[in-house]
Amino acid sequence: MMENGFSSPRTEAFPAGxxxxxxxxxxxxxxxxxxxxxxxxxxxxxxxxxxxxxxxLRERKDGYDIVISDVNMPDMDGFKLLEHVGLEMDLPVIxxxxxxxxxxxxxxxxxxxxxxxxxxxxxxxxxxxxQHVLRxxxxxxxxxxxxxxxxxxxxxxxxxxxxxxxxxLFCGDDLSSMRKRKxxxxxGDTSSNKxxxxxxxxxxxxxxxxxxxxxxxxxxxxxxxxxxMNVPWLTRENVASHLQKYRLYLSRxxxxxxxxxxxxxxxxxxxxxxxxxxxxxxIQSSANLKQNDVSSANYEFSGNTVNVEGSRSHRDRKGTVxxxxxxxxxxxxxxxPPTRMPKGSRIDFSHxxxxxxxxxxxxxxxxxxxxxxxxxDHTAEIQLKQxxxxxxxxxxxxxxxxxxxxxxQPIKLNCLSSAAAVSSRAIGIPEKVEPLHGELxxxxxxxxxxxxxxxxxxxxxxxxxxxxxxxxxxxIPATTSSTxxxxxxxxxxxxxxxxxQRGPNLGLLPxxxxxxxxxLFLIQGGSSLGLQNMGFPEYLDPGLVYEDQINLxxxxxxxxxxxxxxxxxxxxxxQGLFIS
Amino acid sequence: MDRNQSHRQVAxxxxxxxxxxxxxxxxxxxxxxxxxxxxPNFVEEVVTLYxxxxxxxxxxxxxxxxxxxxxFNKLDSYxxxxxxxxxxxxxxxxxxxxxxxxxxxxxxxxxxxxRTFQQVKKEYAALRxxxxxxxxxxRQAGPVDRARRPK
Numbered sequence: 001m002m003e004n005g006f007s008s009p010r011t012e013a014f015p016a017g018x019x020x021x022x023x024x025x026x027x028x029x030x031x032x033x034x035x036x037x038x039x040x041x042x043x044x045x046x047x048x049x050x051x052x053x054x055x056x057l058r059e060r061k062d063g064y065d066i067v068i069s070d071v072n073m074p075d076m077d078g079f080k081l082l083e084h085v086g087l088e089m090d091l092p093v094i095x096x097x098x099x100x101x102x103x104x105x106x107x108x109x110x111x112x113x114x115x116x117x118x119x120x121x122x123x124x125x126x127x128x129x130x131q132h133v134l135r136x137x138x139x140x141x142x143x144x145x146x147x148x149x150x151x152x153x154x155x156x157x158x159x160x161x162x163x164x165x166x167x168x169l170f171c172g173d174d175l176s177s178m179r180k181r182k183x184x185x186x187x188g189d190t191s192s193n194k195x196x197x198x199x200x201x202x203x204x205x206x207x208x209x210x211x212x213x214x215x216x217x218x219x220x221x222x223x224x225x226x227x228x229m230n231v232p233w234l235t236r237e238n239v240a241s242h243l244q245k246y247r248l249y250l251s252r253x254x255x256x257x258x259x260x261x262x263x264x265x266x267x268x269x270x271x272x273x274x275x276x277x278x279x280x281x282x283i284q285s286s287a288n289l290k291q292n293d294v295s296s297a298n299y300e301f302s303g304n305t306v307n308v309e310g311s312r313s314h315r316d317r318k319g320t321v322x323x324x325x326x327x328x329x330x331x332x333x334x335x336x337p338p339t340r341m342p343k344g345s346r347i348d349f350s351h352x353x354x355x356x357x358x359x360x361x362x363x364x365x366x367x368x369x370x371x372x373x374x375x376x377d378h379t380a381e382i383q384l385k386q387x388x389x390x391x392x393x394x395x396x397x398x399x400x401x402x403x404x405x406x407x408x409q410p411i412k413l414n415c416l417s418s419a420a421a422v423s424s425r426a427i428g429i430p431e432k433v434e435p436l437h438g439e440l441x442x443x444x445x446x447x448x449x450x451x452x453x454x455x456x457x458x459x460x461x462x463x464x465x466x467x468x469x470x471x472x473x474x475x476i477p478a479t480t481s482s483t484x485x486x487x488x489x490x491x492x493x494x495x496x497x498x499x500x501q502r503g504p505n506l507g508l509l510p511x512x513x514x515x516x517x518x519x520l521f522l523i524q525g526g527s528s529l530g531l532q533n534m535g536f537p538e539y540l541d542p543g544l545v546y547e548d549q550i551n552l553x554x555x556x557x558x559x560x561x562x563x564x565x566x567x568x569x570x571x572x573x574x575q576g577l578f579i580s
Numbered sequence: 581m582d583r584n585q586s587h588r589q590v591a592x593x594x595x596x597x598x599x600x601x602x603x604x605x606x607x608x609x610x611x612x613x614x615x616x617x618x619x620p621n622f623v624e625e626v627v628t629l630y631x632x633x634x635x636x637x638x639x640x641x642x643x644x645x646x647x648x649x650x651x652f653n654k655l656d657s658y659x660x661x662x663x664x665x666x667x668x669x670x671x672x673x674x675x676x677x678x679x680x681x682x683x684x685x686x687x688x689x690x691x692x693x694x695r696t697f698q699q700v701k702k703e704y705a706a707l708r709x710x711x712x713x714x715x716x717x718x719r720q721a722g723p724v725d726r727a728r729r730p731k
Contacts, residue, residue: 026661028630028668035614035622072660098664120607120667 015130016041023053023069023081024096029119033068033126040127050076057089061199064091065133068117071097071104079111083252086112087245088200092132096121111252112245143237198238207231208242586721593714602707607670624715630669631708637662638701645694655693656685662700673703 020042024030030046037044045064047053050073057064067085071078082093095108098119108116114132117125200208211228212220222240229239598605608623615622641658644651663678677700684692 026665026668027633028626028665031626031629032611032614032668035619039614070664072657072664098667099660119664120604120610120670122606123610123613 014134018042018130018133019045019063019065020129021045021047021053021056021064021067023047023050023067023073023078025049025070025073025075029070033121036121036123036126039123049073050078050081053081054084057085057091058202061089061201064089066092066094066129068094068096068129071095071099071108079107082108082111082113083249087242087249088202088205090198090200090241090245092136094129094132112248143241198234198242200242204229204231204234205242208239208246212243212246583722586717590714590717590721593710593717597710597714601672602710604667604670604672604675607667611669624718627669627711627715630665630671634662634665634704637665638704641697645690645697650690650693652685652688652690652693656682659685671704671707674700674707677703 018040020037022030022033022037022044024033024046025048027048030048034044034046045056047056050069053067053069057067069078069081073081078095078097082095085091085093092114093112094115094117095113096117096119097104100118105116114136115129198204207229208225211225214228215221215224220243222236222243225243226234226236226239594603594608597603598608611623611626619625637658641655641662644655644658659678659681663675663682666674666678677696681693681696681700684696
């Protein structure tokens with residue numbers, strides 16, 4: 001029977017025989033769920049404690065396909081279990097609770113749950129859980145293919161805009177075409193193409209963490225980690241995706257330790273801050289995710305729910321910021337029409353103090369930035385960028401397909417973290433970013449770009465997909481705060497643009513470059529984006545400047561070659577832009 | 581009484597439990613659907629398990645209510661569990677009282693909590709009795725859909 005990418009062969013036809021691990025401290029529910037799942041022809045294992053569940057999962061790596069867990073458990077918070085499973089085993093996790101409060105559900109989704117069921121649970125709900133397993137598999141495969149596709153596109157884009165356009169088209173249609181291809185393919189096909197799912201055992205994870213610490217969190221990147229870990233069968237993609245999760249996890253920890261009242265994550269920002277910015281964070285990731293239209297720049301994060309609704313509208317406007325240029329679909333970047341960013345939209349997201357907050361927040365974003373980079377530390381940011389690349393790619397791609405999914409966790413792309421305004425990359429600022437964002441947002445608001453929020457993923461995608469052009473664009477739109485972002489980008493970019501214009505920048509600049517930039521932006525923009533009232537008034541540059549820059553940007557935007565963002569330049573800009 | 585009559589009695593009683601709001605028909609029916617050859621007394625087993633397990637929760641809540649000052653967070657947590665458990669068998673009235681209890685809890689109203697908890701226990705006990713009768717009837721009537729002859 002087809003394996004569908006499952007590591008262990010099944011004898012029955014999928015979804016029968018799906019190996020489910022149920023975790024619930026209530027014995028009555030455990031008994032009922034076990035029976036219900038058996039009725040669905042699934043293979044059920046029950047656990048009354050979260051720790052037992054983790055033990056079982058670690059013992060039989062790859063022994064389960066999906067985990068269903070209650071939210072309230074005595075020994076461990078269901079959300080923590082969720083994170084562990086995501087980090088170590090990368091399995092889809094469904095949360096359950098008798099409490100259906102929106103905030104709880106949101107928390108679940110943000111922590112990476114692929115679904116949240118309310119008790120009492122119905123049979124029909126359980127019958128469908130296999131879709132999460134399948135979807136995850138398909139997305140993984142798709143991500144890999146996307147990555148490859150994007151890289152090839154980038155290569156070709158160097159040669160000319162035509163090609164890039166094609167690339168964009170490709171990218172744009174990528175998701176849908178890929179999906180289609182996948183659907184058409186037999187599941188068996190998919191599994192054959194699919195790389196084996198990596199099970200992150202405790203040992204492997206330890207190796208990973210050691211490698212990360214050795215390299216230095218700031219400088220970390222999938223390739224470096226991979227080299228250090230010295231695990232022959234592990235691929236860069238594996239590491240990249242794991243790194244993403246890890247960053248998310250760390251940022252969450254950070255957030256907790258910071259104990260900053262999260263602004264409701266995106267919510268806040270949307271409420272307060274983005275008045276003008278189109279960014280309306282909708283935390284409903286699922287709703288938004290459905291949209292595959294990345295170009296709309298509204299990156300709707302499934303997990304983080306940063307939906308930049310506003311950006312959509314803005315998107316059309318200008319296009320400058322929006323990554324839409326590049327890949328319509330991919331660029332989630334926020335469309336922040338340059339015009340929007342008025343006055344010095346330089347959103348200085350990098351508030352040193354805030355940065356830490358944002359970091360925590362970013363966890364949702366996943367974009368590597370979220371972690372503890374002090375926003376004021378531009379250097380770190382820049383470094384980040386380098387690493388980011390691989391991740392972004394992953395994220396970008398992941399994001400894409402993920403969009404339709406609701407659970408996505410993290411839109412990793414979103415660099416939310418305070419990042420500075422600059423990078424519009426900071427996409428999706430998940431709630432974590434909130435605290436910081438709040439302040440940033442204020443400023444941002446003024447600046448208004450609003451749309452930016454689209455999600456870092458957009459940015460990422462942008463980077464990946466299009467070559468130079470996108471890169472630039474990415475920066476801008478990516479972040480949640482479109483305005484903030486754009487502004488930052490522009491400001492930052494302008495110097496680059498000019499320099500870029502001088503000569504083809506690397507149009508193709510290897511991804512890494514772009515990513516870095518993005519990252520930088522992300523970091524920078526991360527914070528700003530979202531949030532609502534970020535107080536950056538002082539940072540905002542006169543709108544004129546921005547506008548000019550934006551124009552420049554636009555011009556250069558399309559000129560891929562010129563768009564490459566020169567990190568060093570950025571650095572300069574950063575200094576100027578960010579208020580430390 | 582003949583089989584059909586027995587079955588009808590069971591059905592009638594079940595219906596009255598639904599009508600009177602003791603049980604949530606959707607959940608209870610679902611439990612019955614899970615009953616099969618492999619678990620012919622599934623529903624009864626589940627209910628028994630529920631009463632056994634929730635007994636300790638009831639006890640914990642009582643203890644928490646006797647403390648002074650009352651730890652409302654803990655109370656709320658216990659009640660949340662109890663409510664979740666009660667939803668498993670579709671104990672409608674019990675669940676409703678639990679929700680009311682949680683409101684008082686959140687308001688920090690110890691007096692209200694105690695009063696409501698008496699109600700919770702009352703409904704809890706009443707339901708138990710009804711279900712005991714119900715299962716007795718059901719056992720007497722024998723398996724419903726399966727035309728298996730007892731060996």
